[in-house]
Amino acid sequence: MTSRARSSKKKAAPTPPPAGPTLHTPDTLPAPVLAGRDFLSNLDMTAAELRTVMDTAHSMKRGEWRAVKPLNGLSLALVFEKASLRTRTTFDVGMYQLGGHAITLSNQEVGLGTRERVSDVARNLERWVDGVMARVYLQGTLQELAENAEIPIINGLSDMLHPAQLLADYQTIEAEYGQDLRGKRIVYIGDGNNLANSHIHMGILTGTDVTIVTPVGYEPNASVAMDAVKRGANLTITNDLSAVEGADVLYTDVWISMGMEAEADIRRRAFRGYQVTPRMLDTIAGDGVFLHCLPAHYGEETVPEATEHRKSRVFDQAENRLHAQKALMYHLMGAMTPRW
Known part of the structure; x- marks a missing residue:
């Protein structure tokens, strides 16, 4: 029986894996720069605030927020007059990844301005959820929601603007x-x-x-x-x-x-x-x-x-809809305390 001779060559040391992203902890999160405000237009933020939101979006895409759930215990209502694939999926998944919860409300369920006054819808939702994303026909509907609710209103699309x-x-x-x-x-x-x-x-x-x-x-x-x-x-x-x-x-x-x-x-x-x-x-x-x-x-x-x-x-x-909207939601809602 013969035996195979061992090679005298030394095995090369394995290449170390590339360094992963630096993970945020609750103590290293940036301060929410849009806390409690509405986002109906890109001009609802300054250039400096936009820079902070964009930096957060890039950081989230790099995976640096995996260890934190800054919206834990918060809820976002997703109100749709117009159908959507990307808007619904990314806001819903985004809330989940940040630790929060999203509830989708179709136009058939809500009937903004038809089944119920827009102002009444706003005053109901603000007592249950911590923010509203609305994808609507008219910019005026968003403005009416914002005027009648103390929680952040996010423009998911209107006839006038599509800021997210x-x-x-x-x-x-x-x-x-x-x-x-x-x-x-x-x-x-x-x-x-x-x-x-x-x-x-x-x-x-x-x-x-x-x-x-x-x-x-x-x-x-x-x-x-x-x-x-x-x-x-x-x-x-x-x-x-x-x-x-x-x-x-x-x-x-x-x-x-x-x-x-x-x-x-x-x-x-x-x-x-x-x-x-x-x-x-x-x-x-x-x-x-x-x-x-x-x-x-x-x-x-x-x-x-x-x-x-x-x-x-x-x-x-x-x-990038997912990452940018997660950053937006964090900066609008990240300073909130769960109400329950």
């Missing part, structure tokens, strides 16, 4: 370009809707150069644009498609939002030529990225080949 989405968008953009985005060209192409308005607000806060490219008659809200100009923002509103060229970020959204189905044919004709395709993506900056808040109506504002393009960060952007 923009937090995720800018987290995605910062992952590409870093924190200082001054002078970066953010080009939004398509309907001058709630997202276009919120892009203008974020341009005010971050110093980005925001360009809205839209057909005649579909420009963003005039008062939003005028306010941005008064504040010294770098804003361009144009119908010229060549403005897309050289963009650092190219962003689009659906042409036909929920509630606009009767205008579908008119809008498709008006927006012909404004579709984001791989050919259009070839004209933006070499390191530029493509964003879309989803859902995509393929064949209209974009095509599958664009969301799957090497410059696309669409699904990173969707993931």
